[in-house]
Amino acid sequence: MGGRDYCCVVGCSNRRSDLPKGYAFHQFPKAPLSRRNSWIHATGRALTGKYKFVVTDNTKICGHHFVLGRKNADPTNIDYVPTMNLPLASSNAETPKRKTQASKRAIEFDRAVEHGTQSKKKKLTxxxxxxxxxxxxxxxxxxxxxxxxxxxxxxxxxxxxxxxxxxxxxxxxxxxxxxxxxxxxxxxxxxxxxxxxxxxxxxxxxxxxxxxxxxxxxxxxxxxTTTSSLLQIKCRQQQKLITELSSKLQTVHKEKETLKNELSKHKFCMETLLTNDENVQIYTGLPNIATFNALLEYLRPKAERLTYWRGKQTSTTGHIGNRGRVRSLSIDNEFFAVLVRLRLGLLVEDIAARFAISKTHFSKLFNTWIRFLRLELELLFPFPSREQVNEHMPPSFAKFPNTVVILDCTEIYVQKPSALQAQRQTWSSYKHRNTYKILVGISPDGTVTFVSTLYGGAASDRFIVNKSGILNLVKEGDNVMADRGFDISDDLKKCGATLNIPPFRCGEFQLSASQVEETRRIAEVRIHVERAIQRIKTFHILNGTMPVTLTMVAEDIFKTCYYLTNFQTPIIKCEINKM
Incomplete structure (x- = not known):
């Protein structure tokens, strides 16, 4: 073993220590027998007879006798048997017969006849x-x-x-x-x-x-003359063969194009699926094809210069320049794949298989695009001023003319963290599970104008309002509408704003008639924020339990889904049309 291995091919003196890197010694195959005999024949040894070559477990052939340096088990491969640097004449050739006395006399007789014939030939001067x-x-x-x-x-x-x-x-x-x-x-x-x-x-x-x-x-x-005729015949045969092969090649090309067209019809991609407005709404959550194309064209200039996410050490600068290897998917299909995951909530493995890319590649693609969409959509929907809100104020808010935002919180389930502190922070006494909590604000016409960062389920509504930064956006004279749980009137007074929430009983057995009427009026308009939150839940990636692996991009997913609902039809469309 080791350096003591020698090659058994006749004339080859290679041993293991002499072989370069990439070459190895190979034992003779035990089956099939035809392949084993072919190996023995290639070594230049005898297969039968007195000097029959006996193969043992230590009998080996070096990689110098294979084209690629190693044997191959595929019968169609050239390295199925040794073919390189073999002996010129195998020793297993037929052994010449031993000359007998009779054969010697026959040879001498033939030579005598040949000599006598030659002696009778006419000699020319x-x-x-x-x-x-x-x-x-x-x-x-x-x-x-x-x-x-x-x-x-x-x-x-x-x-x-x-x-x-x-x-x-x-x-x-x-x-x-x-x-x-x-x-x-x-x-x-x-x-x-x-x-x-x-x-x-x-x-x-x-x-x-x-x-x-x-x-x-x-x-x-x-x-x-004969050679010229033969060449002409061969040329005609070759021309006929070329014509036949060209015809077959054209047929193969036609079949290839036909199969390619058939395959493209069943391929999971934007071109085959987004053929009508209904499919666009099913797969992306956007209302129609025109909206999808308009948003894509708005994002395209920056999307072409994206630096793809490669982990925590990925640089956030230098987006302009070489963006790396050629994209496996086009920009259109990358955007489509991200929206499909948000809308349908498919697993990474499922989407990667549908688009014929690796799971790792789609993870990088998704993490890059979700952060990119969050940043761009935030710029599209800034927090509006009171003048901008009044331009689109619905008639139902006539009794609340100074309202600029309607606030509410929502929660989604999250996988239970392994750290005890994280478990305590995400535990919700209201849902009795580990959750993420987020503050949402909409304008009176139903447009999502504010989305806070993520907080654990244990955080109170007032704590989130104070930490989210919404109070910095409210101006003096503005009115904020919320539910009873948002006891933030004192905080709003510091900003010169007012709070509209349903009245409390204040120790009474029940609400008075005027308090009931006020509660009804507030509930009629505050319901729109509930409808907006319900639209957000149509993105199924937020349904069920969010895995811990999405913690790094969870906030980006939340905000992207919230802002995408602004492209859908208005919540109070009928009331706006009456104005």
Whole structure:
């Protein structure tokens, strides 16, 4: 083991200590048997016979014989068997048979026959003439060509005093017989020039070398023509193949576009879901498509320069500049995904799966956008002055003309903290559970104009009013409307403002008639703040119990949901239209 591992491939001397980083030693696979035999064959060892290679648990092959340095269990992968740096000739090749006495005699007989045949060949002189008289009819030349076209196998023999003879063959072999009366040799025919008319002296003066040269020229020309024809055939075949592949490629592209269009119809995104006003209200809480697009366009310039949240150490400066890697979602779909979570209260895992992104990425995206929306919406809905409130004062507030804000508190359930102090601060004696408490203020026309920070459920209404900063926004002569629990008249007097709350019994058995009438008038207009709070609860992320993991962005979620209700239809729309 360790540095003692050696590679069993023939000619390879690698051991574990010699291998570079990324390479390893691999044991022979036990199954399937075909793969095991392929490994043995690749090592250059014998599979059968006397010298059969025996594989043990310590028999290994180094990663130097794999393309990627490691074996792969996929049969379609190139590293399924060793293929690199293998021996040129495997030792498991067939062993040559041992020469016997009979085989030696057979070999000697073949050599003797070959020697006798060669000794009978005619020897030519350097001038091209034969060294001793022979019969010209014995001279035979054979040319081999590779084409199958019969038109290429044509030779012409010209003989004095006779007709021109043309020889055509439909086979790859042509035999040209040299006639003793031929005159000379050309590229298209064979002609020999006799030096003597005496037929006994013709054989001494035949230019055999010229005949051989002519046949060689014919052979070369034939081979060039044949090669050109073969190349043309291959080109036509390749062009046909290219045409077929191009047609198939176009078909695949069409199928791809069709499937892409079908997939886009079922994709969970803004483009496929926000097709009508009803869907916009279901998924985002906004009233219609026009409102969604208008809000998105208002946020887009700053959204394009967002620095995404990466934890507590994320810098809050330097938004302008490089914003990091390319977005997985467009700005439109990021905004849509955040509103979907606020409106439907879906889990992070669910939304990440719907938009085909990671859970971590959506968490960063949500934490960034919720803080961004909270800051931008606060700028859109500042606390109004008394003059601005009077411009939109409903008729039902005619008996309370100086009212600028209607206050009320609401609570939502929160997961029980592990720290005892946090448990005590969030425990609500009214809900008998751990809650977050927040102060909400609306104008007489139903617009949410003030949202405080989060407080624990143990905090009183008066404590929240004094700490939230609402008293700094109230001016002298303003009137504040609230419920009986808001005993803040003394605090408002310091600001020169007044308080409108239902009257108390003050030790009496029941309220007087005038007190009952006053309570009814206040309740008729104060109910609008309850309706506004009810609208906020339509964002289902506030339903149920808020997990402790959202503590860092809980206040941002509260305020964003409250301000988004201002884009919905007015609460007292009918009364405003009567003015």
């Amino acid at each position: 350097r001038t091209g003439q034969i060294s001793y008289p022979i019969d010209i009819n014995d001279v035979q030349h054979e040319v081999e060509v590779e084409s199958t076209d019969p038109s290429l196998y044509t030779a012409t023999l010209i003989i004095p005093g006779q007709n021109v003879h043309t020889y055509t063959s439909d086979h790859a072999y042509h035999k040209f017989w040299v006639h003793p009366n031929a005159t000379k040799v050309t590229e298209t025919g064979v002609q020999c020039q006799p030096r003597c008319e005496n037929k006994f002296q013709q054989t001494n003066h035949v230019h055999v070398q010229q005949t051989v040269d002519a046949i060689t020229t014919v052979q070369k020309a034939t081979q060039v």
